[in-house]
Amino acid sequence: MKIPFYKAAIVIISVCLINGPLKAQDARYPIIPYPTSLAAGSGTFVITAATRISADSKFSNEVVQFNKLMKQGLGIALQKASSTAGNIISFKYDAAITEDEGYKLTIDQQNVVIAARTPTGAFRAVETIRQLLPVNIEGNREKVKQLSLQSLTITDQPAYAWRGMHLDVSRHFFSINYLRKFIDVMALYKMNKFHLHLTDDQGWRVEIKKYPKLTSEGAWRTFNNQDSACMKLAKDNPDFAIDPKHIIHKNGKTLYGGFYTQQQLKDLVAYAAAKHIDIIPEIDMPGHMMAAINSYPFLTCNGENKFGELFSKPICPANESTYEFAQNVYDEIMAIFPSKYIHIGGDEVDRTDWAKSDAVKAFMAKEGIKDLPGLHSYFINRMEKYFNSKGRKLIGWDEIIEGGISPTAIIMYWRGWVPDAPVKAAKNGNTVIMTPGEPLYFDNQPDQYSVSKVYYFNPIPAKLNAQEAKAIIGAQANLWSERIPTEQRADYMYMPRMTALAERLWTSNTDRYDSYLKRLAIHYKRLDKLNVHYRLPDLPNMVTENVFTDKDTLSIKKPMEEMQLRYTTDGSLPLASSRILNNQLIITAPQTIKVAAFTPSGSRGDIYTLNYKKQPYAAAQNAAATVPGLTATYYKAFFKQTSLISKAKPDSTFTTNTIAVPSSVTAPSFAITYRGYINVPSTGVYTFYLNCDDGGVLKIADRMVVDNDGNHSAIEKNGQVALSKGLQPFSLDFIEGGGGFALGLKYSVNGSAPAPVPSTWFQH
Incomplete structure (x- = not known):
């Protein structure tokens, strides 16, 4: 192997309104997962060295966990309260909370109250507070003299155990x-x-x-085929390099593990x-x-x-x-x-x-x-x-x-x-x-x-x-x-x-x-x-196989403002020192551009390889009388590549006007080929998006449009083709190796949003 509530001042806005336009609160309460119920308050609770903690004895571990945050933020642990007055954070037992992980968190200008029936519930509240505190509390960075929490009331519990x-x-x-x-x-x-x-x-x-x-x-173990596959990938991405910390030399052998x-x-x-x-x-x-x-x-x-x-x-x-x-x-x-x-x-x-x-x-x-x-x-x-x-x-x-x-x-x-x-x-x-x-x-x-x-x-x-x-x-x-x-x-x-x-x-x-x-x-x-090397947000609307009849324009909207987009045109990988892509890049000749996003901390996002080629509009075909749908041929066998389908004996043939795995298919491994025409409504450069698990290859007008071949999980790949209005030969080969059953085809033209290819376009 190897699948709320908000409160502004004294005005309460209902859940049904907040579920949609939550936008004004996103920055104020950036909590993931979002609480079951959250009512926004007014003002803040300020934590200083003078703030005290009052806690039921059953929450001693949760106080320790909370004070770890305080040490990271303030440099000190908060002391136990000697009275109920003053600037106090309280951990209180509440028998009325029925869920083991449920809690209620109340923050106002004088107090923070964590109410729970179990220590688990109290700890979940501590993690909510952690997300409401400044990010600088993470990782023992610089210390501050005070920390602030926005006022609110949260009632929270998990949907699943x-x-x-x-x-x-x-x-x-x-x-x-x-x-x-x-x-x-x-x-x-x-x-x-x-x-x-x-x-x-x-x-x-x-x-x-x-x-x-x-x-x-x-x-x-000595290095195996999985290790060698990673070593090969490490040539373009150091994250695939075998970690030397887990390599030893014993009895004349290089061994890997631990x-x-x-x-x-x-x-x-x-x-x-x-x-x-x-x-x-x-x-x-x-x-x-x-x-x-x-x-x-x-x-x-x-x-x-x-x-x-x-x-x-x-x-x-x-x-x-x-x-x-x-x-x-x-x-x-x-x-x-x-x-x-x-x-x-x-x-x-x-x-x-x-x-x-x-x-x-x-x-x-x-x-x-x-x-x-x-x-x-x-x-x-x-x-x-x-x-x-x-x-x-x-x-x-x-x-x-x-x-x-x-x-x-x-x-x-x-x-x-x-x-x-x-x-x-x-x-x-x-x-x-x-x-x-x-x-x-x-x-x-x-x-x-x-x-x-x-x-x-x-x-x-x-x-x-x-x-x-x-x-x-x-x-x-x-x-x-x-x-x-x-x-x-x-x-x-x-x-x-x-x-x-x-x-x-x-x-x-x-x-x-x-x-x-x-x-x-x-x-x-x-x-x-926290030194988590997360995957950066995707660059939007990226097409990897581009065609143009005269010229094209590369323009990318950054998903995060602090990102820098850097690119190369010589086949090398983008580095933090590569050219910055600030404005539109005009493409007038066939070429390959590699582009990646970089954060101020030095993290690099995915590398996008964008191929550009010049292509005339494919002439429409003069076909004899056609009927709706495509001819689909089903093969009940396992294939590693779509090219192997032609050597197999088909099991059945049917007509369909959709690109999808039929509900009647139950075999763990199979292939389906689709043949016919696509009736293009107007001349233009069309982008097609082929999502499949496992592999698929799309050709239109006898031109390769999307190559998404091989055994892999559900991945969408895209490509463009220049087409004249009218009937264009259509060919799609799909293989399923077992486990995914994902197949879908979308298109866009002239910058439109991707949409499923209309069934009325298919003819045979």
């Missing part, structure tokens, strides 16, 4: 300090579940004292617990176990350890020694992680060796197991009983439901191409956490739509009724690290997408997107202070 982030430290290893930083950012945005993927084929990252070779051998000691992880658990974040460990079984099997080959059915057609060989569920090993490992994991949740993985299991094993056949006959999915479920169900005996709950990826699963297991849904999986799980009585690859796999390359897709993601499947929907307890984003070798690259991939998920899961309100974007723009300065 599970608001998670996942990090894969197996494919590429990250330092324990980075995990702490990751937790800090999660806490800032009120995320509460940290899913730590500790083991996989590529590395075992947690010390297991009973099996020392898991880390002495399994934590290290692991965490049990004490390091226990300290990390305590660090996260102080911020009310639960760390859920994942030890992936029965598949994804190559790093363990290398050192302990008795775990397999035949002693082999290699990759099958798609996945690595799994451990053997017919051997008692397998269960002894698993239980011993999980015993030590449970001693490190007090979370009531343990993730067993359970996904992507190559069962072919099980089918060949006489021992497995005998075991299945003895246990009355009918098929291999049933054997898979036997392993999961047996481990769940063991977890339950230790007071823990099992979480698994959605594959574990295939052979039958107990209703007490918790399911993480990730396979977007199996939309009925969460529905089946919910109807079976299982608790479900939504993590679909699109849009919640944050290792998927982000584009200009990534943030909005996360913001508008609905965790509740449409097929569930209101009662069944209660099984969905929340969602999380997953950050698989096959192509994330550095901490900076990890920052870039999850931020700012995580802020959109945080708001979606806390407030469950999609009416504030414009407000969210304005608040997010303010948060970038805070993230700078």
